[in-house]
Amino acid sequence: MRLMPWLHCLRGVVGRELLRFLHQRSRFLAALVRPLVWLFVFAAGFRMALGVAMTEPYQTYILYEVYIVPGLVGMIQLFNGMQSSLSMVYDREMGSMRVLLVSPFPRWYLLVCKLLASTLVSAVQVYVFLAIAWWYGIQAPPMGYLWVLPALLVTGFMVGALGLLLSTFVRQLENFAGVMNFVIFPMFFLSSALYPLWRLREGSHLVYQIAAFNPFTHAVEMIRFALYERVNPEAILISVAVTLVLLALAILGYNPSRGLMARKGGGD
Amino acid sequence: MKDSPTRDGDAPALEVQDLSFAYGGRPVLEAISLAIAAGEFVVLLGPNGAGKTTLFSLITRLHDRRQGEIRIGGFDVRRQAVKAHARIGVVFQQPTLDLDLSVAQNLAYHAALHGMGPGEARRRAEAQLARVGLADRRRTRVRRLSGGQRRRVEIARGLLHEPRLLLLDEPTVGLDVASRRDLVEHAHRLCAEEGVAVLWATHLIDEVRPGDRVLVLHRGRLLADGTSATLTARLGVATLGEAFDRLVGEEAPCD
Incomplete structure (x- = not known):
């Protein structure tokens, strides 16, 4: 059977990512604590200051904690995607990226396997977070938890591909702090993760425009609608399109003859 | 393949x-x-x-x-x-094994990257490890191996797909x-x-x-x-x- 070797390859890459994840319990804990702090401390504190009026997809007035949950889901995925980009940089230094790339499978396939693996790891984290939020009292319709899965896959690929693309620019681990400051934080804060867009517009038109343009906003809205069993075609369309473009660029970046790998050479 | x-x-x-x-x-x-x-x-x-x-x-x-x-x-x-x-089988200049995974897990990963099923991967890994004299270290974490043993694991890995x-x-x-x-x-x-x-x-x-x-x-x-x-x-x-x-x-x- 011709298909089996491809599946074995996928199984191997995903299995390794999960094993590594299990071995890095502190990373898992950190990834979980971060959104929980936002939920329990930040959102609880802002609950009074920021009432959220009725907005789509919510049927009633909601508490700020309820509003912020999909944004925090996006945050988990954003950090996870960037972390796997960090591991790409780290991996490349350690040489295990080389191990991946000398596999006889086409490079685009290897990178897609790698992205799927990190996306699944982030989905596990998201579901643990959603379970805690459920226990805390933030409950979406039961089927919403199933609906959200495809949205998680798209978002995971989007931020993962972005991370991959960045990893072709970032040569050294130290530069990753810059990625945090100039990519992760702006993407998160200049989006609809913490405040609805219409509220941003009241504050500053420029910030509103940036946020409306930010693909992460659309990913978060896609997650938000899916969690409440609704479809937001615009958000889905934009998210998928951005994901495909980023994926293509990342694959190009790892192309041995055209990409940035070649420009940087193997001069070590 | x-x-x-x-x-x-x-x-x-x-x-x-x-x-x-x-x-x-x-x-x-x-x-x-x-x-x-x-x-x-x-x-x-x-x-x-x-x-x-x-x-x-x-x-x-x-x-x-x-x-x-x-x-x-x-x-x-x-x-x-x-x-x-x-x-092609490669042993790179820098060590490229996952230190936190066992010898067997490292080899299984490589076998999968070459499209091998679990059974075949295990058979070949056992044969290669026996050849480099590390058959009894299958379950050991790579971190606990000496430098020479790690190199031998890498050679076993490089030969796993019979290059x-x-x-x-x-x-x-x-x-x-x-x-x-x-x-x-x-x-x-x-x-x-x-x-x-x-x-x-x-x-x-x-x-x-x-x-x-x-x-x-x-x-x-x-x-x-x-x-x-x-x-x-x-x-x-x-x-x-x-x-x-x-x-x-x-x-x-x-x-």
């Missing part, structure tokens, strides 16, 4: 023709041509910075903006990448004398018993045995190709060390 059309047969395990590569406008490799037959042990000898790692990167196609041809078992690494890649060509990039770096000797011996045995061609890159002259074929690489150019005996005879010197010094000239002494 099974394949139908062949060019393996009597094709050289590795064939490089007029290979040139420049990095940042500076030539790193210039018009390299060489061929290695199946089951041949060849030492690629050159000082640090001679271009050995670059040559390996081009053969394994980590990058390939270059001129010239590279074929593995007759398969072009660019146009028939899948078949060419399936025939025709095994590339080793300075595999003895950081090893003690006894482990170094063992490794050199092991690589020779592979050639004799398995018919695997081995290209062994090093800057250490004492790793060359009298009968080994030696390629001397210096500043991106191939200066000599022959057994160490013929090299010394040709240059009229007593040892390979002297021959090497004569070839690379006064600059860049080799330790």
Whole structure:
């Protein structure tokens, strides 16, 4: 059977990512604590200051904690995607990226396997977070938890591909702090993760425009609608399109003859 | 990965023709041509910075903006990448094992990357580990192995998919004398018993045995190709060390 070797390859890459994840319990804990702090401390504190009026997809007035949950889901995925980009940089230094790339499978396939693996790891984290939020009292319709899965896959690929693309620019681990400051934080804060867009517009038109343009906003809205069993075609369309473009660029970046790998050479 | 059309047969395990590569406008490799037959042990000898790692990167196609041809078992690494890649095993200069995973898990990962199912992967891993004398270490975390043992695991991994060509990039770096000797011996045995061609890159002259074929690489150019005996005879010197010094000239002494 011709298909089996491809599946074995996928199984191997995903299995390794999960094993590594299990071995890095502190990373898992950190990834979980971060959104929980936002939920329990930040959102609880802002609950009074920021009432959220009725907005789509919510049927009633909601508490700020309820509003912020999909944004925090996006945050988990954003950090996870960037972390796997960090591991790409780290991996490349350690040489295990080389191990991946000398596999006889086409490079685009290897990178897609790698992205799927990190996306699944982030989905596990998201579901643990959603379970805690459920226990805390933030409950979406039961089927919403199933609906959200495809949205998680798209978002995971989007931020993962972005991370991959960045990893072709970032040569050294130290530069990753810059990625945090100039990519992760702006993407998160200049989006609809913490405040609805219409509220941003009241504050500053420029910030509103940036946020409306930010693909992460659309990913978060896609997650938000899916969690409440609704479809937001615009958000889905934009998210998928951005994901495909980023994926293509990342694959190009790892192309041995055209990409940035070649420009940087193997001069070590 | 099974394949139908062949060019393996009597094709050289590795064939490089007029290979040139420049990095940042500076030539790193210039018009390299060489061929290695199946089951041949060849030492690629050159000082640090001679271009050995670059040559390996081009053969394994980590990058390939270059001129010239590279074929593995007759398969072009660019146009028939899948078949060419399936025939190469690599031991990189830097350690590339996952330290937190067990020996078996590391090998299983590599087997999966070559499209092997779990059963086949386990059988081959056991056979290769037995060969390098680490059969009882299957479940040990790599972190707890010595440097020499890790290298042997990497060789076992490089051979897991039964390649025709095994590339080793300075595999003895950081090893003690006894482990170094063992490794050199092991690589020779592979050639004799398995018919695997081995290209062994090093800057250490004492790793060359009298009968080994030696390629001397210096500043991106191939200066000599022959057994160490013929090299010394040709240059009229007593040892390979002297021959090497004569070839690379006064600059860049080799330790």
